[in-house]
Amino acid sequence: MTRMFEKKDPAEKTVLMLLSNEYRPDPRVEREALTLLSEGYRVKVICWDRKCSRVANEFSNGVEVERIRTLSVKEIRSFIFNSPFFMIKMILRALRTNCNIVHSHDLDTLFQGVIVSKLKGIPLIYDAHEHYASMVFEDVPHLLSNFLDSFEKSLVGKADIVIAANERIAEILRDSSRFEPVVVMNCIDLSELPNNAKQRSREHDKLVVFYGGSLEPLRYLVEVTKLAISSQAFILRIAGSGRLADYIEKMSRESSNVEFFGYLSHRQLLDELKNADVSLCLLDPKNKNNRIGIPNRLFEAMALGVPVVASEGTLTGEIVKKHSCGLVLEWSEQNFLSAINALRDPAVRKKLGANGRMVAEKEYNWESMKSRLIAAYSSLSF
Structure with a gap:
């Protein structure tokens, strides 16, 4: 199914990726970004320099990277404390960025992606690397974990494309998604x-x-x-x-x-x-x-x-x-x-x-997986 949006100049296809780590780079995110570059997209990553140790702006293999800083994050309490500041900064930076697709990596950037998608009138891609509520289950009160699960389900339906790192994650998101999730596994490029x-x-x-x-x-x-x-x-x-x-x-x-x-x-x-x-x-x-x-x-x-x-x-x-x-x-x-x-x-x-x-x-190689990513992006008609 093709999703229709306001017509843009194809030469201006710019993907804004939102990420909650510092992009060292993150192998999955880089693999997806380089694949999109090879297909003619411009790619920018806005990410969170949690330890305040990376350069603020750089180009990495053709990918523009902009890092947000808050107070240094050292453990779960400082992560929770700094998260609202990170989210607000990310939304403001993203709104200033010229882009026509926003791609949120994991739940901790999905809310920001929803806001940016709504205010800019551009499609949103949600890329679930993990089932976030389960990932943090041992580290936070169970009430918070349950809230995160419900929060994710409430936002997934806002996405125009849902990407899952494996079929089990896709199963969890399927009922909340408007479209069939696309499984793109973390396979290496040989x-x-x-x-x-x-x-x-x-x-x-x-x-x-x-x-x-x-x-x-x-x-x-x-x-x-x-x-x-x-x-x-x-x-x-x-x-x-x-x-x-x-x-x-x-x-x-x-x-x-x-x-x-x-x-x-x-x-x-x-x-x-x-x-x-x-x-x-x-x-x-x-x-x-x-x-x-x-x-x-x-x-x-x-x-x-x-x-x-x-x-x-x-x-x-x-x-x-x-x-x-x-x-x-x-x-x-x-x-x-x-x-x-x-x-x-x-x-x-x-x-x-x-x-x-x-x-x-x-089977388990990036050549097989990237065709799924490209097909998903191609379903967005500008």
Whole structure:
């Protein structure tokens, strides 16, 4: 179905993306932005420099980036305190921006997108990376989480296109959306894969397990870190930022079995993943967002031919099991160590990795996903 809006000059097709992180860049957002650039759109990102540490304005690979500052955000309370100021600033900046499409990434920019869309008379695209209410469920009062769920449902119907990061998120949004949600998964562009990553020299024969991503609870990071130290059965390499960063850094100073890199660029992260024997994609299924979400590392590991360890009861685990590209387990120390023991066999790792690579080439790649994004944008008739 084609959505009709006030006629614009096609040469002026400008997309304004709204984002609540600092755009380091965010891999999904950058991938979408570069795809739109290649289709002749101009793309601008207005985002939130939460730590007040990035440049205010820049061009990144052709994408114009404008960063908003508030007081520095260090934890959940300061995030909640600063959010209203961020939202107001974002709306004011967006209204001053010459654009004819507004693209809100996640719930924390959807309200701003609705206001901008209404006042400018331009189409709104809502891009749900997560089910936001479930993502924050463990960190905020449940009343607030329930409010966010209802708030999202009340706003989704204002969007002219709804994009979801996977089918489970699309299912949640479907009843509230005026149109069928478009599923655009966080798959890697195979051309981004490192072909000449520097191979790390090894002075050991231990399995190398890599985790890259948010260092937050409910991902078994503390448990796996303790096992790496106590069992001496594997080397654990961790990259990322979050509330558990200080703990993991401390453990890395105390044990040579734990290596901590801090935040890495996406390219550096892919290099480390390629050097690993196993990719860690464990998520505690008691959290709904963990059950329905898919970490970016899953598709990247598959594309690199690195076997994955995932959790039973999660969508990630279902994908791993379906395509035999890793091992799926219910968390226990014994189950995890059994998986590590099974993955010591190079033949097992090679087979699981090859399975992942094969399905990444056929299905889980950005070439497949970007056609959905382009088709969705093409349905907006100017």
